[in-house]
Amino acid sequence: MVASSWPSLDELDAVRNKVADMSGADVRDVRVVVSPYRICPLGAHIDHQGGTVTAMTINMGILLGFVPSLDAQVILRSGQLHGEVKFRVDEVQHPKKIPEEPDWACYPRGALYALQSKGHHLTKGITGFICGSEEHSSGLSSSAAVGIAYLLALETANCKIIGPEDNIELDRLIENEYLHLKNGILDQSAILLSKYGYLTWMDCKTRKYDIANFSELQKCQQSEGQETYKILLAFSGLKEPLMRNSGYNTRVSECREAAETLLDASGNGSLEPLLCNVDPDSFEAHKSILKPNLAKRALHYFSENKRVKEGLKAWASGNLDDFGKLISASGLSSIENYECGCKEMIDLYEILLKAPGVFGARFSGAGFRGCCLALVDADLTDKAAAFVKQEYQKVQPELASKLPQDRLVLICEPGDSAHVI
Numbered sequence: 001m002v003a004s005s006w007p008s009l010d011e012l013d014a015v016r017n018k019v020a021d022m023s024g025a026d027v028r029d030v031r032v033v034v035s036p037y038r039i040c041p042l043g044a045h046i047d048h049q050g051g052t053v054t055a056m057t058i059n060m061g062i063l064l065g066f067v068p069s070l071d072a073q074v075i076l077r078s079g080q081l082h083g084e085v086k087f088r089v090d091e092v093q094h095p096k097k098i099p100e101e102p103d104w105a106c107y108p109r110g111a112l113y114a115l116q117s118k119g120h121h122l123t124k125g126i127t128g129f130i131c132g133s134e135e136h137s138s139g140l141s142s143s144a145a146v147g148i149a150y151l152l153a154l155e156t157a158n159c160k161i162i163g164p165e166d167n168i169e170l171d172r173l174i175e176n177e178y179l180h181l182k183n184g185i186l187d188q189s190a191i192l193l194s195k196y197g198y199l200t201w202m203d204c205k206t207r208k209y210d211i212a213n214f215s216e217l218q219k220c221q222q223s224e225g226q227e228t229y230k231i232l233l234a235f236s237g238l239k240e241p242l243m244r245n246s247g248y249n250t251r252v253s254e255c256r257e258a259a260e261t262l263l264d265a266s267g268n269g270s271l272e273p274l275l276c277n278v279d280p281d282s283f284e285a286h287k288s289i290l291k292p293n294l295a296k297r298a299l300h301y302f303s304e305n306k307r308v309k310e311g312l313k314a315w316a317s318g319n320l321d322d323f324g325k326l327i328s329a330s331g332l333s334s335i336e337n338y339e340c341g342c343k344e345m346i347d348l349y350e351i352l353l354k355a356p357g358v359f360g361a362r363f364s365g366a367g368f369r370g371c372c373l374a375l376v377d378a379d380l381t382d383k384a385a386a387f388v389k390q391e392y393q394k395v396q397p398e399l400a401s402k403l404p405q406d407r408l409v410l411i412c413e414p415g416d417s418a419h420v421i
Ligand code: GLA
Pocket: 040, 043, 044, 045, 046, 047, 048, 141, 183, 184, 185, 186, 187, 365, 366
């Protein structure tokens, strides 16, 4: 099977040279963490409620070059963000105070916080250089990719061997405890568990996961380097980080409130108020007592779980038409039931649905900003891209003009899991 096309040797060399310049180390001693961005075709907004999600990584993301320091000092520079971050790994880290303005130091410090919280004693810092694609990160889970990059670098520098399941939990601590975002474990699970060319699925309640088999026909085409589909990303031009948007945490609270009401009504009030603890029949029996907005959130949860199940079957039989229809239905449920997103993202979603060769489309990530994703027939990607660019420029000329013309739409391929080279 062919491997992910990212990162190229030139990209790796550029990062290695930066770190060698910063540290005086031999370029051959520089290690690089490759931490890809992710998409979630089905299973949106249900990870924080213990639902089942699907995901895959793409062939772009974060590179973090580093060498271990001789002592506890961490020194970091970024290809996109200004300034130098400096701290020591023997400084005890505490969660950020809200509403402190987040800066880029919060991810390496958050990674140290997570490792310290789990009792890992670090003695060596790192000198590192991190880079990613700033205008393309939003909606693709760049924050989890960054958090994982720092975790893997600090662990490698300190000779700690920590498996993907434990790193999923460590990244959860960065986001939920250090940064106070109430998100689920979809992003980091996708980044740590994905395998090139497969669809990863995870039950976020039990944390059981697997990679979903592709149909024999598609496996065969893939091994010959022919893709039947590509991933099209269409960027809105809106870039606000998720943790600055209170909408995400509000929706999580609403889901919990719905779960609490349904559990009480069905005599299960002692269970944790998560929608995964509510039996689908209890939802049907008691949904009329929910406030209208909470009934919609719960409807999104139960219908999305169902779409994931059906989607895994469609994927396994290589039926991209059905898989795509489910993606678009998931997108619609995010708009109508989960009521996230915004006008600009909805415009993009609707344009994608009309584009040639699109099997299905939805918001990528939480949908409050960033990009929409579509699965597209590999032979029609150029036509689809041209259509989306032209139509988005018509409806959102100002936002579209904020992005370079050749960056409004990207055609990507599946990627691999995060690793250290
Ligand atoms: C963001 C969150 C994830 C998940 C998605 C929506 O990416 O970080 O935990 O909830 O939104 O599916």
